[in-house]
Amino acid sequence: EDKVVQSPLSLVVHEGDTVTLNCSYEVTNFRSLLWYKQEKKAPTFLFMLTSSGIEKKSGRLSSILDKKELFSILNITATQTGDSAIYLCAVVGGATNKLIFGTGTLLAVQP
Amino acid sequence: DSGVTQTPKHLITATGQRVTLRCSPRSGDLSVYWYQQSLDQGLQFLIQYYNGEERAKGNILERFSAQQFPDLHSELNLSSLELGDSALYFCASSVLSTLDTEAFFGQGTRLTVV
Numbered sequence: 001e002d003k004v005v006q007s008p009l010s011l012v013v014h015e016g017d018t019v020t021l022n023c024s025y026e027v028t029n030f031r032s033l034l035w036y037k038q039e040k041k042a043p044t045f046l047f048m049l050t051s052s053g054i055e056k057k058s059g060r061l062s063s064i065l066d067k068k069e070l071f072s073i074l075n076i077t078a079t080q081t082g083d084s085a086i087y088l089c090a091v092v093g094g095a096t097n098k099l100i101f102g103t104g105t106l107l108a109v110q111p
Numbered sequence: 112d113s114g115v116t117q118t119p120k121h122l123i124t125a126t127g128q129r130v131t132l133r134c135s136p137r138s139g140d141l142s143v144y145w146y147q148q149s150l151d152q153g154l155q156f157l158i159q160y161y162n163g164e165e166r167a168k169g170n171i172l173e174r175f176s177a178q179q180f181p182d183l184h185s186e187l188n189l190s191s192l193e194l195g196d197s198a199l200y201f202c203a204s205s206v207l208s209t210l211d212t213e214a215f216f217g218q219g220t221r222l223t224v225v
Contacts, residue, residue, distance in 0.1 A: 031210075031211050032211035034211065041199075041218045041219055042113060042115075042201065042216035042217060042218050042219060043154070043201070043216050044113075044216070045213040045214060045215070048211055048212070048213065050211070088154060090154075090156075092209075092210045092211040096167075096168065097167055097210065098156060098167065098168075098169050098170075098210075099144075099156040099167075099169060099210045099211075100156070101153055101154040101155065101156070102153070103153045104153060104154070
């Protein structure tokens with residue numbers, strides 16, 4: 001069965017800390033991996049990764065994919081309270097080309 | 112504001128009933144995606160339409176159906192509702208026809224089945 005697992009489930013850090021969120025997957029016919037940030041309501045797109053070893057970067061956020069070990073990490077440096085959110089990882093793939101989400105990591109950044 | 116509009120924002124209905132959720136995509140977007148988010152199941156992809164045609168199917172129950180109209184708005188129909196269907200239903204849209212692309216989410220419709 002295709003699955004996407006995120007860890008940790010939740011974490012609490014102080015402003016200025018660096019965090020690393022993990023997403024591992026077991027999905028047949030892998031196509032791509034996407035990261036989303038969900039604050040109060042609607043998820044917002046962060047990154048899409050298709051190739052191993054190529055880092056995607058946007059400000060203090062960066063992400064990389066390892067297709068050999070079947071995981072991705074999302075790094076956030078110099079965290080701010082505005083980074084507090086649920087971070088969702090999703091993989092496109094599967095026998096019938098689906099979008100499969102992990103359960104998310106809840107990040108709380110304290111001032 | 113993502114430009115994706117979902118109505119209604121909240122919906123409370125009884126078991127066994129049928130409801131319709133509506134989504135207007137961003138101007139110019141041809142794809143509409145539907146998702147269900149519940150506490151126990153997390154976020155799940157239901158179905159995608161592209162320019163009026165079903166493009167990809169996820170974990171959508173047979174009691175649920177969707178369509179995309181010529182003006183590109185979409186409706187998600189949920190019938191024979193059960194307590195477990197209570198969830199936040201999101202619609203998203205994108206320009207492209209694929210699943211792996213940047214999609215813009217609406218604010219969701221909160222469905223409560225009592």
